[in-house]
Amino acid sequence: MIQYASIFLFVLGLYGLFINKNVIKLIVSLNVMEIGLFIFIISIGYVGDNAIAPIISNTQDLGLIYVDPLPQALVLTAIVIGVGTTALALAIAKSIYNTYQTFDLDEMEESA
Amino acid sequence: MTFFDFLSIVVGVLLLVIAFLAINSKKLINSVLFLSALSMLAVVAFVLMKAPDVAITEAVIGSGLVTSLFVFTLLSVREEKLK
Amino acid sequence: MNVVFLIAIPLLAAFISILIKKYASYLLVAVGLFNIAVLIFSKNGIVFIGGFDTTISANLLGITLLLDTYTRIALWVVNVLILVIAVLNIKTYRDYGSILLLAMAGLNGLLLTNDLFNLFVFLEISGIAAYLLSTSNKKPVSTFRYLLYGAIGSSLFLFGVVILYSMYGTLNMVVMIREISASNNYTEVILPFILMFIGLGVEAKLLPFNAWVKGVLGNSNVLSGPMIAGVYMAAMSFVLGRLVTNLFVFEGTLLTVVTLILVLGIVVGDLMAFSSSKVREILLFSSIAQSSIIILLFVNGLTIWAVYLIVANALSKTVMFLVINKATAETENDEVDSLKGLFVHNNIVGLTFTLAALSVMGLPLLVGFVIKLNYLTALAGAGQITLIAVILLASLIEGIYLVRLLVKLWYKGEKDLRVEYHFSFKMVFIAIALSLLVFGNYSTPLNELDNSIDTVSEVVNNG
Amino acid sequence: MRKLFGLAITFALGLVIILALNNTVNFPAFGEVNLSERISGAYLSEDNVEEVGSANLVTSIVIGFRTFDTLGEVTVLFISSLGVAFILGRKKQKRMNLNFKPNFMLRVGSNILLAIILVTSFYIILHGHLSPGGGFPGGAMIASSVLLLYLADDRFRSNIKGFKLLEGFAGSLFVIIGLLGLVFATAFFANYLPTGTIGNFLSAGIIPIIYVLIGLKVGSEIAGIIDNFLTEEERA
């Protein structure tokens, strides 16, 4: 279920990118898409209800069932990358606003 | 239906609804706040799927930091408008 | 020498460069030279990062880098061109030293890495570096569009990678190739492959996904033009080529769709260039068509000629964008008519530009011709007459608009146009034009290199 | 109309992707993953866990097996902070006016809070190899403490130069530690320090060191970004 939700979250992000003309909302949509993707990645590492988080206290614990740690590592990386992109996008949005006094891409074309 | 299934349905539906609101809300600040809420829900989803590391990171970075950056951007714009 | 230096040293230099901002550009030149030294002294092979593994096995824990002749050529192109562009811009764009260093690290990593997620990470690094380079155009909206497209592209790419991981349980490309050929079921990889193809296609300027190009390159300058049209395009084509030749399995509908996309790119790219009246637009649309041809060659398995085409194209486009962007910096207008007679007082620059254009058109005595004839022959050998017809039709259109451009640039318009090209620019132009000319006439080394390009499949089979 | 069409086509896309994934035999259904078919199975094996020595298996991947990714990730953050400074911080700036006057209580209270946040964040960073957390959330928390200072005092400017210095040194050290792997061991980012006993605070070789560096770097980078967002051009 949550996997399906994540895929729909991803396409909802695409939908947001599809309909929006506002710079800020485009960045929001991008973030929605990324969150969807992150949940999807985590969901493919989910082993089952009886699995536990991949943290051990000693080597004897290795016999237990753990969720897949690799997707989590990937998401960890991807989140930080997403923040980097978002920060940059917002900075550009700010400089766009300084130039055109608007966030709306359509209005920009009219004024430009 | 297990507890996990129930929670995941709730979280999944909420995720989609909030995402839809974030994308479609008229005011930019609402959009940003919904994104923050979405991020928090994603944290719930991560915890649900036994990913505490990701959950902490997403909570701090995703919903905290990103939201504050969005808000600052909007604030600076409001400042511009005031002048 | 360990090829990891190609990534680590530029990164180190980039971190250091923010401490000594003034000397960032000199640091960049030093690192560029160092990288070339690394390239000379390094050996082909696999580098295991972290020291967890010693051979390629199904349980490959760490990240690996793969250096083969293919990657080596790509690295040469990228590093040398970045070095050249850096030297040319050492005075004008001082602030971009750190960014160029990061771009260098990112592109080297992109080319070297053998791990799909790592590829994504480097895609982002080099992508963000490219967005920042495009800020030098002072057109924030086009930069924003570039960022948006890039972010969507890399998200799609990551989506594809993750699906592949979930299906085959590995991120390593070589292991993945083994698994996919073992499972031998092409229908199930359609989704990840098309997602990854589109994701990289955004960066490699393939047609329906590349609307950012017009804004970014249409306003480019001496720094961003050659970097994005020359270096980035070469690197992205190399990466996509590696995936297309080794990882992707294009069959059936997928093959048809991909071929259609590329054919569309070739024809429409040249048509768009034909209808443009701005020089930079002409050049950028022509490079869209070229990159589609390159990927089409990869799809058809003509790796070696695609590689040469990338190199020749990167060199020619670098010259062309440098010449035009330098001129537009003074005229502040890149309509063809306002640049009329650019070469009247710059015969040498004009000659090199002409040679580069002739090479792009694929006219004889230049390397473009050798490449074109060879890949067409290979395509004919494979029975792809329709593709040949399309490529030839496109090259007809391309020839016409480039000649139209050349004639206008060589003959004076109403007013006298004087653009000063610095001596270093001329040296670069002459060097590149000479190399195009020399390899156009003496193509034996190209043919010899043909034999030494070994594909990943050898690694796959031999470990 | 446009919105409806967009919704319809993206919905169709989502449906098609889900159906395609369901129809793919090799793609495991949600919750029915068999780790032994994946590389993660190897990450969970005793030998490999001991080789890295981190109790948190995610950390053992992030800073162990895939340190190179993390280096790239730090670089992304670095370049974006560089870029934000590049785009927003061309001319020198003053603080953005937030239109509120902080009182004494707020200032004192925020200082106390600052101390708590800093301690917590260092705890998170230093226990990254044992418990959830690590350099990234820790670093972000350091940055949020800086953010707190910014919000509590409308004249506050952090020492950007100092952040840059920290950022540069931490990043350089990160790469140098990796390069030392080539000297002391055979590979870039090889774990050349003793890994100790799993679960101990002093274990996992270079992982805690790297996490500290990452924490400092991430913290200073994000603080730099925040500073850039909270300042604006000086107007005459």
Added chain:
Amino acid sequence: MASIEFLILFLVGAGIIAYLLTKLNTIVGSIFTIFTVMFVFVSLAQYGFGMDIITTVKILPGISFSQSYLGFYFAILIVFIYLMVSFFHPYFIDKYKYKDSYNLLFLLSLAGILGAFYTNNFLNLFFFFEIIIWTTMFLIPQGKSKEAAVSYFGFSLAGSVSLLLGVFVIFNSTGTFNINDSLALLSGNSAVLVFALFLIAAFAKLGAFPLHIWLPITHGNAPDPFSPVLSGALVKLGGFIAVLALIKITPATVMFRAMDIPIGHYLVAILGGLTIVFGTLMAIKEDDAKKLLAYSSMSHGGYILVAFSILNSMAFAGGFYHILAHALASAGAFMAIAAVSRVTGTTKIKELGGMIHKMPITYLAYLIAIISMAGIPPMGGFISKWLIFQAVIDKGMVFVGVAVFFGSVGSFLYVFRPLAALFLGQEFTEYKHVKEAPILMLIPTFVLMGLNIYTGVFPAAFLKVINNIIVELGYTGITYTTYVISGNNGVLNPALISLVFVVGILIAFIIFILLKKSRKVELMDTYTAGNFIHDEHLFHYSTDFYAPLERLYEKQSHWMTTFYRALAEKVKELGKLGKYLFMSKSLSVTLLWIISIIIFLLWGEVL
């Protein structure tokens, strides 16, 4: 000893030397060019006739050569034209913008031509063709119009592209690039395809209808000494490809029983006929002497196509002879006009007149050239047209026959016009101090005059070479003796006819001298409508010379030009459509593409 590779490399090297010399001094460089071309011509003439050129030296990698009578015939002819034209260089080169490179490009293009006719590999043929195209393409804009180069390049490139595609079709079905082997191996559909593609190439290079519009633009605007090369030499490349397509490929289209030739060939003959008619009509209308000759080149290209599409040796002989005769005639005519243009600076018929008094030798050269073009004895053009008539009548091709005859009559109409306008008629005052061309320019003029007559009087020497080609192509040679050529419908005795003609002209001249009644009047010494003329305004009788005839097709004459302009416009619009579809500023469009591609691809998998 003359190795073909040596000659090519010699030309390339000499080109570079010529560039440097021209940079120092244009005259020296141009004279060096003359000697270079002369050397090549002499060595080719010395060894080529006996097929003694060495083709086995392997200096150039990847390029292989072989010799054939066909290639040699074209090569020697074109080198000869180049030689003739190079004599003009010292007097013209200073006028051009990039004079240093003029000689270089000239010699490089000649190197390309030598290679093209001596190679035995299709890819090399293409290689040399492309060299010819781009070297000449840079020569053309040095003339009047910069756009001319684009249209020349466009059509030439279209031709080469079509040729290359044909080559790859050949390769795909026969597996070889060898010119001689592969063409014979072709059969079935691929033969038809190659036939069509090669013909497109031939039409484009020959400037035949409907790919002709570049011809007047380019010839009319090219540098004056380069127009003879274009018309006399480069256009003949199309003839060469036409030979490959029409004769060397085993005809694969359905036979047209009534005339015993394949349908494809018959269509080509009809297009050739159309070319003749069209070129003639346009030439009649044209106001610029060079453009007029360009249209005449077009109609003569039509003759060549007609000749080669009739598959018998009589027609082939006519075709090959026509290539020779027209090359000599058009080179002569263009060079005469170049000589006039050098001193007057214009080629417009309206702006010229009375040059016969100033430049009698040029006048004579032009006169002889146009007589040959019109196909009147005793010039070479007569022989070739007679041969082609013979073949056409033999086959009973009605339309083509009419076209061929029309072209002959028409060419008399149009070539007379520049003659009357440029050389006869009233003298312009601004050209009072004009002098006859200098001696160096007169050399080629005399040589061409002589050859034009010689080809008309003693064709046997040339027919011998042509017969070699015909035999080489697998047909039996035509029968001829020193004085008599025999066709199916009669025999031709050129020498006798010439003799009769000369006698006739002599008698006419004597009568003219004896009964001379005209009196020379000054320009102002006349009056009209009861008034004296007070200014030297000219009543130029060659403008609107054939006005009633022109009125018949006035509206139709721009159809083709309009068509190509519209085509270019449409291509541009397509490009704009592309920009709209793919380069739109809206992200939605791109996303729509991405989404639809993914959905389309997955559709099959899901359902």
